[in-house]
Amino acid sequence: MTIATYDIGTTAVKGVLINEKGEVLSSVSKTISTIFDNEKKEQRPQDWFDAFCGISKGFAAMDKGTPVEAVIMSGQMQDVIPVDREGCPVGNAVLYSDGRAADQARELIERMGTDYLESVTGNHYDGSLPLPKLMWIKENQPDLYGKIHKVLISAKDYIILRLTGRAVGDMTACSTAGAMNMALGAWDSRILSAAGIDPSLMPELYYPHQAVGTLSKKGAEATGFAEGVRIYAGVGDAGAATLASGIRRPGEYNINLGTSGWVSTISREVSRGSEGIFNLAAMEQGAYINVVPFLNAGNVHKWISSLFTARDSRKNIDYPYVEERLRESRPGSGGVVFLPYLNGERFPVMDSLVKGSFLGITAATGQGDMIRSCLEGVAFSIRQGIECIGVPPKNISVIGGGGRVGVWNQILADILNQTVYVYKDGEMLPALALGAAVLLAEGRIQGYSEFTDSLQSRERSVAYKPDPERAAFYDVLYQRYLDIYPAVKRYYHGERMK
Numbered sequence: 001m002t003i004a005t006y007d008i009g010t011t012a013v014k015g016v017l018i019n020e021k022g023e024v025l026s027s028v029s030k031t032i033s034t035i036f037d038n039e040k041k042e043q044r045p046q047d048w049f050d051a052f053c054g055i056s057k058g059f060a061a062m063d064k065g066t067p068v069e070a071v072i073m074s075g076q077m078q079d080v081i082p083v084d085r086e087g088c089p090v091g092n093a094v095l096y097s098d099g100r101a102a103d104q105a106r107e108l109i110e111r112m113g114t115d116y117l118e119s120v121t122g123n124h125y126d127g128s129l130p131l132p133k134l135m136w137i138k139e140n141q142p143d144l145y146g147k148i149h150k151v152l153i154s155a156k157d158y159i160i161l162r163l164t165g166r167a168v169g170d171m172t173a174c175s176t177a178g179a180m181n182m183a184l185g186a187w188d189s190r191i192l193s194a195a196g197i198d199p200s201l202m203p204e205l206y207y208p209h210q211a212v213g214t215l216s217k218k219g220a221e222a223t224g225f226a227e228g229v230r231i232y233a234g235v236g237d238a239g240a241a242t243l244a245s246g247i248r249r250p251g252e253y254n255i256n257l258g259t260s261g262w263v264s265t266i267s268r269e270v271s272r273g274s275e276g277i278f279n280l281a282a283m284e285q286g287a288y289i290n291v292v293p294f295l296n297a298g299n300v301h302k303w304i305s306s307l308f309t310a311r312d313s314r315k316n317i318d319y320p321y322v323e324e325r326l327r328e329s330r331p332g333s334g335g336v337v338f339l340p341y342l343n344g345e346r347f348p349v350m351d352s353l354v355k356g357s358f359l360g361i362t363a364a365t366g367q368g369d370m371i372r373s374c375l376e377g378v379a380f381s382i383r384q385g386i387e388c389i390g391v392p393p394k395n396i397s398v399i400g401g402g403g404r405v406g407v408w409n410q411i412l413a414d415i416l417n418q419t420v421y422v423y424k425d426g427e428m429l430p431a432l433a434l435g436a437a438v439l440l441a442e443g444r445i446q447g448y449s450e451f452t453d454s455l456q457s458r459e460r461s462v463a464y465k466p467d468p469e470r471a472a473f474y475d476v477l478y479q480r481y482l483d484i485y486p487a488v489k490r491y492y493h494g495e496r497m498k
Contacts, residue, residue: 003438004059004068004225005431007237008048008075008155010034010095010259015055016431017062020444022454024428026062028055035092039099039344039352042092045081045158052159053222060224070230070442071163071215072208072434075156077236078176080133082148087161090147094133096176097260097295097343099352102127104135105178111194120191122175122182122270122279122288128346129178135195151201153177154236162222164213164231169203171281172289173236180205182270182279182288206233208283209437232438238262238291239283243436243448244399244429246455251394255382255412255420257402260343261297263385265290276347276388283437284448292385295343297378298402300356303342304374308367322371326407329368331376331414331470332477335360336369338377339484348384349485353492359484375408376474379415380481386416393418397461399426406464413464415478417471421461429455 001020006013012032017025030051035042059068078096083089094100105127109117117125127133130153138145152158154173161167174180179195181188185205192199206212212233220227234240238256242264245254253265270279271290280289302317308325309318337359344352358373386393396418402408403422413420423429436451445451 001070001442001444002066002068003070003072003435004056005434006052006055006071006073006156006159007240007430008052008073008159009237010076013048013051013055015052015059016428017059017068018431018435019066020435020439022432022435024431026059027428028058030054034095041095041098043095045089045093045155048155049159049162056223056225068225068229070232070438071225072232072438073156073159073234074237074240074430074434075154075159075173075234077154077173077238078128078130079153079155080130080137081152081155081158082137082144083150083152083158083161083167084147085149087165087167089158091137091141091144093155093158094137096128098133099127099344101132101136102352104132104139105129108132108135108191108195112191117178117191120181120188121178123178124276125178126346126350127352129176131178131191131195131197134197138196148201150203152203156234157203160212160231160234163215163219165216166213167203168206168212168233170206170208170233170235170239172208172239172283174203174205175279175281176236182281185281207285208233208235208239209441211441232441234434235283235437236280237430238264238280238289240430240433241399242266242289242291243283243433243451244426245397246452247395247397248449248452250391253386253393253396255396255398257297257398257400257408259297259299259302260293260295261378261382261400261402262291262293263382263389264292265389265391271389276350276385283433290389292347292388294347294378294381294385295345296340296381298400300340300342300374300378301402301405301408304371308371323405323407325368325371326375326405329372329407331473333373333376334365334369335362336365336373337477337481337484338370338373339488340374340377340381348381348388351489351492354485354489355492357484357488372407372411375405375411376415377481379408379412380478382412383415383478384482396420398422399429401427409464413466414470415474417466417475419466420464422464423455423461425460
């Protein structure tokens with residue numbers, strides 16, 4: 001059985017063709033762009049579809065007697081993707097990191113009460129959620145809102161709509177919408193009514209392993225795949241990444257170092273701890289992902305690397321040069337500390353106005369110090385996330401592009417004072433996790449545990465062990481790091497410093 005898997009990410013659309021043995025047959029990635037306008041962050045859904053079709057046609061051309069039999073995707077979550085009756089976008093997709101809807105979130109909190117909203121959705125309520133953003137569109141772009149027939153929550157669901165004609169969403173991605181009853185797996189009519197949003201606008205809800213349709217004639221023409229290929233609901237990117245990390249029980253943590261990032265663990269109940277914790281329905285029914293999401297992770301590494309090596313847009317970033325500077329650097333970055341909030345932040349602080357900040361730069365500061373301080377700053381945020389969840393770590397794994405940076409992995413191990421396991425084939429594991437959902441649907445495996453067990457039983461990871469002296473040094477620096485945001489917050493909010 002050949003399965004075409006995709007991730008519709010923030011910076012790229014990635015396709016991985018696999019077989020039922022978990023072997024990777026082909027992997028292709030196409031970059032997509034983001035539109036920035038002050039606090040607004042948007043993308044064009046057509047760009048996702050064009051990239052998806054380009055990759056699919058390449059896969060279809062590879063057919064050597066083993067045609068693609070199933071398509072399943074993961075994708076960025078917490079978006080607002082408005083489409084009309086024909087399935088065409090009526091505006092750009094509003095991304096999860098867009099900060100425009102804080103006022104609408106406060107209005108809804110006043111109408112419904114914090115207790116009700118958080119008990120139903122399982123999450124702290126703020127303007128990053130899609131429902132307040134949809135309210136913003138209704139209030140500020142009424143002409144656009146009047147054209148909306150359906151709203152999709154994950155980028156991959158727009159692709160599914162174009163392939164099948166069906167407006168659907170998966171439980172994991174839609175649990176980020178701010179309108180889903182986490183326990184029931186259904187849209188909450190009271191919240192939607194209080195927001196002034198017609199429930200008919202919301203997509204149908206499915207579990208990741210459920211088939212939602214088959215490839216239409218138009219979809220077949222656009223992709224090169226055969227008409228009638230089964231299309232599965234798939235899952236928001238956090239769901240695929242969590243399953244791919246192999247974590248199965250409390251105390252097991254995964255760190256995802258993508259463009260943005262998160263720390264996640266698995267539980268059988270919704271976490272009611274700090275407001276920074278986000279709860280998601282896991283791929284496995286009856287389980288929850290307790291996740292601390294960060295707006296700033298791999299983007300910080302890319303930014304500082306670009307700053308020192310890419311002189312203009314025509315030149316690529318010289319990552320080997322950056323790695324060399326990192327190897328020459330020392331823990332503590334020569335006294336330089338970096339607050340890594342390039343895109344504002346939603347954890348460990350929920351503040352769309354805060355920015356990145358260097359402290360402690362002197363005439364002796366070098367490139368290696370500045371690069372290392374950026375990676376240390378992200379690692380400190382990750383430590384805050386784990387402490388926020390509150391369950392002491394027993395096992396920590398890393399996936400995502402940042403896992404390729406060996407010095408960063410060692411920084412994480414030292415700052416967390418825990419052995420960190422980095423999967424050798426980590427970039428492919430989310431695709432294999434998606435393949436596991438198809439195999440579950442086809443009856444080829446009995447449960448997702450078969451997939452996670454396979455990760456534990458193979459020699460698939462490199463271990464980075466903490467150095468006791470460095471861990472003690474970082475523990476002192478971490479306490480100082482915690483004081484930075486309170487010290488600079490008023491500056492970014494335009495308040496006078498006293």
